[in-house]
Amino acid sequence: xxxxxxxxxxxxxxxxxxxxxxxxxxxxxxxxxxxxxxxxxxxxxxxxxxxxxxxxxxxxxxxxxxxxxxxxxxxxxxxxxxxxxxxxxxxxxxxxxxxxxxxxxxxxxxxxxxxxxxxxxxxxxxxxxxxxxxxxxxxxxxxxxxxxxxxxxxxxxxxxxxxxxxxxxxxxxxxxxxxxxxxxxxxxxxxxxxxxxxxxxxxxxxxxxxxxxxxxxxxxxxxxxxxxxxxxxxxxxxxxxxxxxxxxxxxxxxxxxxxxxxxxxxxxxxxxxxxxxxxxxxxxxxxxxx
Ligand SMILES: Nc1ncnc2c1ncn2[C@@H]1O[C@H](COP(=O)(O)OP(=O)(O)OP(=O)(O)O)[C@@H](O)[C@H]1O
Ligand SMILES: [Mg+2]
Numbered sequence: 086x087x088x089x090x091x092x093x094x095x096x097x098x099x100x101x102x103x104x105x106x107x108x109x110x111x112x113x114x115x116x117x118x119x120x121x122x123x124x125x126x127x128x129x130x131x132x133x134x135x136x137x138x139x140x141x142x143x144x145x146x147x148x149x150x151x152x153x154x155x156x157x158x159x160x161x162x163x164x165x166x167x168x169x170x171x172x173x174x175x176x177x178x179x180x181x182x183x184x185x186x187x188x189x190x191x192x193x194x195x196x197x198x199x200x201x202x203x204x205x206x207x208x209x210x211x212x213x214x215x216x217x218x219x220x221x222x223x224x225x226x227x228x229x230x231x232x233x234x235x236x237x238x239x240x241x242x243x244x245x246x247x248x249x250x251x252x253x254x255x256x257x258x259x260x261x262x263x264x265x266x267x268x269x270x271x272x273x274x275x276x277x278x279x280x281x282x283x284x285x286x287x288x289x290x291x292x293x294x295x296x297x298x299x300x301x302x303x304x305x306x307x308x309x310x311x312x313x314x315x316x317x318x319x320x321x322x323x324x325x326x327x328x329x330x331x332x333x334x335x336x337x338x339x340x341x342x343x344x345x346x347x348x349x350x351x352x353x354x355x356x357x358x359x360x361x362x363x364x365x366x367x368x369x370x371x372x373x374x375x
Contacts, residue, residue, distance in 0.1 A: 096189060097185055097186055098183060101213075102181070104170045106170060116160040116337075117300045122291055122293070126291060130168055133268045133288065134219045135176075148288055150288055151271070152284065152291070154292050168221070179219075180218065180221055183213055183221070183222045184225065187229045190205075196245060198245060198249045206257070206259055220268070221269075223269075224269055224271040227272065228278040230250075234247045254280070254282050254283060296340065312348065319362075333370060350368065351365070
């Protein structure tokens with residue numbers, strides 16, 4: 086399904102998509118995280134989208150807010166989209182996925198960012214949810230939106246930033262009450278920089294760690310098979326290479342990029358990528374570590 090056009094005059098939204106979309110399935114299936122993490126994410130999302138309207142928020146405070154935290158390149162942003170796609174499949178209808186622009190609220194504009202944030206939560210998002218479809222809103226890099234009020238000095242963290250954070254908190258509460266068909270997925274690679282009251286509102290916080298050897302092996306296999314096919318791959322040698330990647334502290338994105346670097350290391354490989362060998366990838370890793 087095509088991306089939806091963001092209506093004119095709507096600020097703070099980068100993109101909107103109608104899901105499910107076959108092209109989005111790999112954002113879920115090819116992101117390697119423990120199966121129970123995916124299970125929890127999907128369960129919470131479905132619970133929130135299906136049942137929040139009927140729940141007494143004092144007895145069971147469901148905000149419809151999931152936080153994905155973890156180092157760069159661990160799949161947070163990709164998985165958020167994949168989650169929306171999976172939710173649409175499970176619900177058997179359309180889910181609208183809305184991406185909020187984390188940089189649309191420049192904190193240096195005194196007073197302005199607070200007003201923009203308030204507008205986003207008071208008007209823009211309720212309007213989008215008001216169209217009726219289950220809606221998942223991505224707050225990517227939320228540390229830039231809900232800046233910790235306790236963490237930094239007023240000098241580095243102008244009063245306006247604090248007000249913007251207050252506006253985000255009030256906004257999340259307001260949307261939780263008024264839009265039961267809307268669920269937020271927030272990502273951050275700097276959770277200490279995210280306001281504690283924001284994190285306290287999360288129904289589920291999942292920490293995505295750097296991949297372990299088994300995960301790296303799976304990611305290497307997936308990336309290499311894209312290039313050389315499954316027949317051309319000597320699976321037995323993947324284990325040691327995966328371990329070397331873990332020892333080098335590579336995140337999942339860098340593991341995939343390693344294959345790309347190996348491909349670009351020699352002209353023959355650029356012309357004939359299917360002749361890539363594991364030795365080339367190992368050499369790229371050594372080159373990276375030196
Ligand atoms: N856990 C993973 N399993 C497999 N591939 C991954 C994983 N994490 C990341 N990747 C690869 O890296 C790409 C970028 O990941 P993504 O942008 O989702 O990471 P992120 O955690 O949001 O990073 P950042 O904190 O820098 O925004 C993915 O599209 C995928 O190719
Ligand atoms: Mg990201």
